[in-house]
Amino acid sequence: MINDIPPVVPPGRMAALPQPEFTLPGGMLLRPWRTPDAPALVASYEDPDIRHWNRPPRRTPAEAEAHIARYHALWQTEEAAIWAIAPPTGPALGLIGLADLDLRGGSGEILYWLLPAGRGAGATVAATTRITRWAFDELGLHRLRITHSVHNPASCAVATKAGFPLEGTMRGALLHADGWHDEHLHARLRTDDAPA
Structure with missing residues (x-):
């Protein structure tokens, strides 16, 4: 019976699009990851907050470069959409993306982290807002969610x-690493009002 329901986002729609780039208020960019951004993936494990809340694996520079190539492949297979949060002329300082994509069902999960050098200027909120708008208006998703430990107020x-x-x-x-955490579930629908 579910096959009688048309997909919310038709197969191939995302892969046919070039991954867009966006300029955020304050001047930061959202752009595809590049090989020179590999040190940011290595550094994400070294930061205790990112390591605790996001659980990134320890990576060598070569492993980080291979993982960046995987980000590009995930776009083509329509499994995820991952952007670097970066200054206009520098390497990545953070990551934002859509994971656990269910294009047929019209949903996905937003994930993000930011290295200390990028914190404090609202870049993560701006990036989340921009990717949400793209996911609803351009890709055509219906529902997005964000989950995080109840002990992570940021x-x-x-x-x-x-x-x-x-x-x-x-x-x-x-x-x-310190045991099982309860998780907050936040969500937004395409039909919800945009934040002020």
Whole structure:
């Protein structure tokens, strides 16, 4: 019976699009990852906050370069859309993306992290807001979600400021280095009002 329901986003639609680039308020860019950005992936493991909340693997520079190539492949296979958050002339300082994409069902999950050098200027909120607009208006998704540990108030603030209201708490939903964490679930629909 589900095959009688047309897909929300037709297969091949995302892969046919070039990955866009965006300029954020304040001058930061969202752009595809590049090989020279590999040190940012290596550094993401070294930052204790990113390591705790996002659980990135330890990577050598060569492994980071291979992972950047995988980001480009995930776009083509329509499994994920991953951008670098970067200054106009420098390497990446962070990551934002859409993962767990279900184009047939019209949903995905926003994930993000930012190295200390990029924090404090609202770049993550601006990036989340911009990627949300693209996902709804250009790609055609219906629902986006953000999940994070209940002990991570910074991520909670990003979700709320970007217009993702809290829907509930998922008990024991994600294993961190210090044990199982309850997770907040924030979500937004294409039909919701944009944040002020």
